[in-house]
Amino acid sequence: MRIKKFMLLFMSLFLLTGLVQSPVNAEAKGAALKLGINDKVSAIEAVSVKDTYYVPLRSLADELKWTLTGLADGKIHIAGGTGSLTLLNKDGGAVLKDGQTVPMSTFLQDGKLMAPLKVSAYLGYSISYAGDKYLLRVKDGSAKLSDAEFTGKYAAELKPKAPVAPATPAKPAEPGKPGRTVYLTFDDGPSATTGELLDILSKYDVQATFFMLGNNMNQHPAQVKRIAKEGYGLALHGVTHRKEKFYASPAAALGEMSGANATLKKLTGASTTLIRTPYGSKPYFTKSFRDKVLSQGYHLWDWNVDSYDWKYKENSDRIYNTVLDQVNKLKASKTNPVILMHDQKATLKVLPRLLEKLKKDGYTFELITKDMEPVNFWKDKR
Numbered sequence: 588m589r590i591k592k593f594m595l596l597f598m599s600l601f602l603l604t605g606l607v608q609s610p611v612n613a614e615a616k617g618a619a620l621k622l623g624i625n626d627k628v629s630a631i632e633a634v635s636v637k638d639t640y641y642v643p644l645r646s647l648a649d650e651l652k653w654t655l656t657g658l659a660d661g662k663i664h665i666a667g668g669t670g671s672l673t674l675l676n677k678d679g680g681a682v683l684k685d686g687q688t689v690p691m692s693t694f695l696q697d698g699k700l701m702a703p704l705k706v707s708a709y710l711g712y713s714i715s716y717a718g719d720k721y722l723l724r725v726k727d728g729s730a731k732l733s734d735a736e737f738t739g740k741y742a743a744e745l746k747p748k749a750p751v752a753p754a755t756p757a758k759p760a761e762p763g764k765p766g767r768t769v770y771l772t773f774d775d776g777p778s779a780t781t782g783e784l785l786d787i788l789s790k791y792d793v794q795a796t797f798f799m800l801g802n803n804m805n806q807h808p809a810q811v812k813r814i815a816k817e818g819y820g821l822a823l824h825g826v827t828h829r830k831e832k833f834y835a836s837p838a839a840a841l842g843e844m845s846g847a848n849a850t851l852k853k854l855t856g857a858s859t860t861l862i863r864t865p866y867g868s869k870p871y872f873t874k875s876f877r878d879k880v881l882s883q884g885y886h887l888w889d890w891n892v893d894s895y896d897w898k899y900k901e902n903s904d905r906i907y908n909t910v911l912d913q914v915n916k917l918k919a920s921k922t923n924p925v926i927l928m929h930d931q932k933a934t935l936k937v938l939p940r941l942l943e944k945l946k947k948d949g950y951t952f953e954l955i956t957k958d959m960e961p962v963n964f965w966k967d968k969r
């Protein structure tokens with residue numbers, strides 16, 4: 588047997604000595620959040636480094652009753668939840684149960700091995716995050732509270748305490764930087780290639796929001812579940828995507844959104860209030876439509892960057908330049924880009940290059956949430 592196993596008992600010593608890793612520059616770190624685990628707030632503090640939340644792996648494993656096994660070369664095998672994976676050294680990524688390697692980085696902080704919280708997503712847990720509510724939470728089937736109930740119950744506990752004696756003046760939080768947050772959105776899914784799309788998003792460690800169609804959710808239920816499980820944004824795009832049906836009347840439009848929401852709920856247990864109408868809300872989604880649908884609590888989202896990926900398909904250069912031209916224009920007015928793309932095979936080709944460029948240009952990627960002021964063509968703020 589080539590792999591030499593160490594006993595769990597020696598793990599902490601192993602972690603201190605077995606890994607040669609550079610500590611992360613303190614400046615690259617964002618605010619810490621208290622990690623929620625199911626219906627409790629744990630003592631674990633998650634630190635944000637370059638848009639990813641990291642937690643001390645040992646503490647998380649203790650809380651969730653995972654088994655950690657130190658292997659040769661500093662690899663760590665984690666078994667827990669509904670699966671297992673092997674964490675490789677430093678920036679080596681992780682090998683999943685099916686043999687697939689996914690990107691993942693670890694580092695040492697105060698002698699503790701810090702691993703991305705998304706490790707838990709690969710073990711079957713779901714992760715919720717809402718920066719404005721200080722919510723970062725890992726759940727399995729045993730959680731009873733909804734995220735809203737959770738943040739309501741623990742509001743005071745979750746709120747970060749003001750630092751006692753700050754050594755350096757506080758800097759404004761990175762993610763809030765006006766004009767430098769991208770909201771990636773994918774319409775018309777899920778599709779046969781959603782899995783590949785999610786692999787790319789995961790590889791670049793970026794967030795995105797999916798405006799999904801009821802019919803497609805029914806056709807690709809596993810993809811919907813994966814989108815939800817991995818913490819991407821859930822949103823609705825109606826059922827039929829047929830202009831004459833969706834815009835037949837305000838009641839028809841509401842019926843499609845409610846129908847799609849029921850499908851989403853059936854598949855994931857979650858529902859959403861985020862909607863985007865087929866072909867965008869102008870000109871057909873007039874006031875009588877909006878009054879009917881938005882009075883039910885829905886928030887209307889269009890976009891301010893159209894990738895034209897539906898039109899240029901495999902012509903990646905055209906899509907790439909089209910997006911960057913619009914993004915650069917928005918930068919001048921410090922407006923955050925809301926980019927319209929489609930969950931389709933052709934888009935997979937341009938996506939890695941585009942994400943690489945946007946990251947290089949200093950953009951961070953966030954989810955659209957119900958608490959944001961919606962971006963739509965009617966400037967309807969409901």
Ligand SMILES: [Zn+2]
Binds near residue numbers: 774775824828866
């Ligand atoms: Zn569409």
